[in-house]
Structures are given as C-alpha cells and as structure tokens.
Amino acid sequence: MKENSSIKRKRAIGNTFTYIALVLISIIWLFPFFGLIMQSFRSFDPAVEYGGMVDYLIPKTFSLDNYRFLLSKSTNFLLWYRNTFIIAVFVSIGQTIMILCVSYALSRMRFKGRELLMRFWLILGMFPGFLTMICLYFLLKQFGLTQAGAVPGLILISIASSGMGYYVCKGYFDTIPRALDEAARIDGASRAKIFFILTIPMAKPIIIYTMLVAFMAPWCDYVFASYVAFGYDKSYNVAVGLTRWVWTNDYQGYFTRFCAGGILIAVPVTVLFMFLQKYYVEGVTGGAVKG
Amino acid sequence: MADSAAAGRAKKSPAGAFFSALGGSIKEIGTTFKEGDWKTRISYPVFGFGPLMRKQVVKGIALLACELLFIWYMVGFGWNYMSKFATLGTVATEKKGRVTVYGDNSFLILLFGLLTIIAVAALILVFVLNVRENRREELLLREGKALPPNRKVLGSLLDENFDKTLLTLPMAGIFIFTVLPIIFMICVAFTNYDAQHQAPSNLFTWVGLANFRELFSFGSSGFSSTFFAVLGWTLVWAFFATFIDYFLGMGVAILINRKGIRLKKLWRTVLVLTIAVPQFVSLLYVAKMFDPDGLINVYLMKWGWIKSAIPFWTNPMLARITIVVINIWIGIPYMMLIATGLLMNIPADLYESASLDGATGFQMFRFITLPYMLFVTGPFLLTSFTNNLNNFNVIFLLTRGRPQSMAMAENAGRTDLLVTWLYKMTVNNTDYKMAAVIGIMVFVVTAVITLVVYSRLPSVKDEEAFQ
Structure with a gap:
C-alpha cells in the first residue's frame, strides 16, 4: 500500500511539471498570434495612433481602421484575396x-x-x-x-x-x-x-x-x-x-494593416484546417511512415 | 520500398539492357520490312497505313496523326530553331536609327531547339510502335485470327490500358513544366546567359565548362569561397533544423501523451495553429518581433534587462541561431503530430514490463521509445533533412538571407541557403548561368546524401526487425 501511494505521489509531481511545461509552451506558441490580433486593432490614423512599429503591445484605443481600410477601395486587398x-x-x-x-x-x-x-x-x-x-x-x-x-x-x-x-x-x-x-x-x-x-x-x-x-x-x-x-x-x-x-512600406506605417490583413487571411484558413484536422493528421502520419 | 528493392535487382546493367533492346528493335524493323506485305511497307513512310487498310481505324489514325503533327510542327516552327541550336543564334539585335531590328533570340532557340530534339526522339519511338503494330497485325492475320474491333481497342483504354489514360495528362504536364525546364536550365549552365547577355537584345552562346571552372576556382572573384560558405551553412542549418525539431517534437508528444494529463486535444490544437496559419503571415510577424524596434527588444529594454537592442538580424551568428530557434516554433507541431500517431503503436505491455523491472522513465525512453521511433521514422528523417536543405520559406521570410556581407559574391548573405542564393541570382542579379550551376550543385548534394543514407537506413536494410 505504502509503495503504491509513493508511485501515485511521484506521478502527481511529474504531472504537475508536465502541466507547467505545457502551459509555458502554449504561451510561447500563442504569443505571436495574440500580438498579431492586438496590433491589428491599432489604428494607422495619425490622429488616433500610429500604424508602424511601436514599443507597446496593447493598442491605446481599439479601432477597426485597418479592417475598414482593407475593405475599402483605396487598396486592392479584396482583389488579391x-x-x-x-x-x-x-x-x-x-x-x-x-x-x-x-x-x-x-x-x-x-x-x-x-x-x-x-x-x-x-x-x-x-x-x-x-x-x-x-x-x-x-x-x-x-x-x-x-x-x-x-x-x-x-x-x-x-x-x-x-x-x-x-x-x-x-x-x-x-x-x-x-x-x-x-x-x-x-x-x-x-x-x-x-x-x-x-x-x-x-x-x-x-x-x-x-x-x-x-x-x-x-x-x-x-x-x-x-x-x-x-x-x-x-x-x-x-x-x-x-x-x-x-x-x-513599413515606414509609412503599413505594419498594422499587414496584421489586420494577416488576420483576415489566417482566420478562414485556420478554421477550415481545424475542421479537417483529423484527415490532415492521418495523411501526415501515413506519409511519414511510408517515407 | 519493396518496389525499389525489386527494381534494384532487375536493374543489373541498365546500359547493357538498353543496347540489347535497341539492337532488338533494329532487327525487328528489318525483318518486318523483309517479310511484310505492301501495306506494311508503305507504313514505313506513311505511319498507320497498314492498320488503316486492315480496318484498325483507331490505331491507324492515331499513328498517322502523330506523323502529320510532327511534320506540321517541324516545318512551321521546329526546324527554324533546331538549325541554330549549335550556335544559339548569330544575328544580333541591332538599332538602325530609331528602329530596333530584332535578330536571333538565343533563349527561344535553346528552349524550342531542345523541344524539337525531343520531338524527333518521340517520332522515332512512334515509328518503332508503328512497325511493331504492323508486325503484330500481320502475324495475327497469318494465323487466321481476327483483329480486335475498333470499339474494343478504344474500350481497352478504360480497362486493361487504363493506366495510359490516367497517366497521359500528368505526364504531359510534368514533361512541359518540369522535365523540359530542367533540361533547359542544365543547358544554361553551359552557356554565358547572364546580365550582359540578355535575350532578346543580346545573344548568348555555349561556353563549355567555364561556369563550373568559376565555381571551383579560388581566384579573386570570390565565387568559390562564397559557394562553400553558403553550402556549409546550408548543411549545418539542415542538420540542426531536422534533429532539434525531431527530438523536441517527440518530447512534446511524450509530454502530452503522459497518463493522467488532461485536455490532450487542447494542447495539440494550440501547437497545430502554426501549421494552420499561412507561414507568410506568422513568419513575417515573428521576424518583425525580433527587429531592433520589435516587441522583444522593446520590452527587454523597458524592463531594463538590456541597454541596447539585441542585433538578432544583423549579427551573423545571432541571426543563424535565431532562425534555428524560430524554426523550432514551426517544426515542433509537425513532428508532434507524427510522433503522437507512432507512439500509440508501441505496445503498452513493453512499458509495463519495463517498469516492473524498475526502469526509470528515461531508461524506458532510451531503450524502448527511441529505438522504435528512429527505426520507423528513418526515411522520414531523410526526407525532412533534404527538405530542410531547400527550406526556402523560413529563411526567406525571416531574413531574406541577411545580414549581407561584402566578402560574399553575388549578393549572398550570411544566412542564405543555396536555394535562396539561387533565387537572388535569378531575380536580383539575373545571373542565370551561375544560378543554373548552383541548381545543379543542389541536386548533386541532395542526390548524394539520399543515396548514401538511404541504403544504410535500418528500416531499409532490415524490414523485419520490429515486426
């Protein structure tokens, strides 16, 4: 009985470390996407904020200016899409x-x-x-x-x-x-x-x-x-x-507009991928073993 | 894998087999003519004449159409180019006053000259098929058998000859858009086609091995030393990118697969995001994060951990390390998916009996998991190594080969792989001849590594070991 509980304790400690590692990994993996989303909401309009590189992550005011710009006639983004x-x-x-x-x-x-x-x-x-x-x-x-x-x-x-x-x-x-x-x-x-x-x-x-x-x-x-x-x-x-x-064009402040464009592209593709993930895993694993 | 092994056995002496087949064909052509009737003999200049007279309309028309198509192509187009193939054109484009008088276009002469040479080879093949078909029909008739009706000939394309139907379109596509361009570029490596010899305004011509001599000359031009520097980094990069990702990915898979860990699906989904999001979005963003004014430097300075920005992209060594580290971010999820599937295949009782014997977790990994994984994923490791040799996207989107260096020829940067360098030579320098040479070298490196490693893989040498 005593031995059994020590194994259990060992496993519990091991699992705790595993959870810590997994949470850290998740943070590292998600951080760029979090940043991308945040910066896509920072306005490029000089009257509001700046569209280039800045020294903070969370925009001071959340705005949809970038998205409005992308969907407007002033760029060919929709055509590219x-x-x-x-x-x-x-x-x-x-x-x-x-x-x-x-x-x-x-x-x-x-x-x-x-x-x-x-x-x-x-x-x-x-x-x-x-x-x-x-x-x-x-x-x-x-x-x-x-x-x-x-x-x-x-x-x-x-x-x-x-x-x-x-x-x-x-x-x-x-x-x-x-x-x-x-x-x-x-x-x-x-x-x-x-x-x-x-x-x-x-x-x-x-x-x-x-x-x-x-x-x-x-x-x-x-x-x-x-x-x-x-x-x-x-x-x-x-x-x-x-x-x-x-x-x-980065220095003219197109960076946040790039972020917003990236979001508009990544979201549908990612959603599609997640829906079909099962098939992707099957194909990739099968392909790897076949060589 | 079994296929290639069988092929290896069959292919004892390819040259010998080729010549005996060639000799057989020539002999067959002779005997068919000697023993054939007038229908067969007229078929020699007029393809498909014999089958047409014997009411084999489908085959007859197909053969005749090939010949007519060839003649039409040759007269209207092909001969003009092929005749100039040896010189790649002699009449230069000139400016007479304000009017530009266009001369020969070396590029088109090379491209269509090659196409014509291949067309001639194809015609010879059709000719042999034509003779063989006549022979077959004659022998059948002589034996008193009936020839198959046309309906059946066509129908066989959906049945026993279905492979021909299926493969025609893919093979045509691969021929025009892969085979022909590759032969063309191999030829370019033996010409002086570069920025000074741009078609159509200038001619270019054959120069023999001069470009390869430049590649291996340690002269003042610096091309050779740049080549070996870039090649060295390409190999180092491929090694680290493959093996670090491999082991870390396996490690993460083991972590997630541990007994008692909940939310397995969530952890996997988080990692898989980097596969799902298009790389040009994620990698360009991450590259910006590591800029001097990027998030990482900015926050480290804000918190007072560093005084001045870390030169992630301008210091050559640091740039290389950063690339490898960011590539882990891209590579782990992929490996994690593969490892997850494979780890489940390892029989659980192996681990149980090992833990009863008192093995530690590490020992179990070292003596059960790792050997199994290495055995099963050997071919995969090889392909991912060669893929990493040509991993254009990661390098190009992160650094575009920078930092640049004055010591390197042809705009090569310190993080350039052979393929990104090749791209720069093509697009920025329009130095097509050297780009072609580098392309051939990439092929040589890939082929050598594949040949040497493949035959040594345990899973190839000994297929039974883990079954």
Missing part, C-alpha cells in the same frame, strides 16, 4: 485529380516502365524548384499568362506538375485490399469502373487531405507569384501584396 481564393480552389481540385490518377495507376496497374517512371520522378524531385523559374516564366509568357494573366498562369503551373506528389496518396491506395478489386473484376467491372465506383469512395480521407494541403499552399506562395505577376498589382495574391507592405 479573390485572386488567391480562385487559385486555391482550382489548384485544390486540379491537383487532387492529377494525384488520384497517378496514384491509382501506380498502385493498382502493373505496366512496362512503371518502376522506371517512379525512379525518374524521384530524381526529378531532387532539383530545386526555383531552378526552373525563368524558364517557366518565359513559357507562360508565350501563352500570355504572366502579369495580367498571372492568375490562370499560376493555376496552370501549380497543377501541371502535381502528379509527382503522389507518395502519400499511393501509400493509402496500397492499403486498400486488392482482393476487392479482384472481386469486382470477376464480376466484369472495368478498371475505370473500379476506380470511380470502388477506389475513390474508399479513399475519402486521403482525398480530403490532398485537397486541404493543395488549398492551403497558394495562401503562402510568395516566390513564384511575385515573379509571374511582377509589377502588375491587380494580379497579386495576398502573400505578394502583404509582403510588399511589410518590406517596402
């Missing part, structure tokens, strides 16, 4: 279709050159993505898909090569028993029918994961978006537009 949203939706659908096609073919079909293809794509993936930036830019330019046409251009680029990111999805397909396919084939179903009627409904979690990841990526695509839309304000996405505020 719409651009990003359009890109995200199309990329999400397009990439998922591409990845599903490739994954099914590689997981279920055995054809000549299959392993060669997988090895070739693996090697291609070792080249840094930005290497080909200029080449892609001029390719897009040939079709008029830069500057004014940057939004469809970015969608095209993001979807075109996405088949190479099949690993997680193929890994999931591999876990769906092949016996099901065989049974359907004996009943006379074609491969296409099996793909649409059998495999896709069973792959719902991985489809949601793929769509979610593809949807989130365009919201922080700075590099390629800034290159393709170069100098054409109306084609920017949110990352390009807001980054320019921080890097070039």
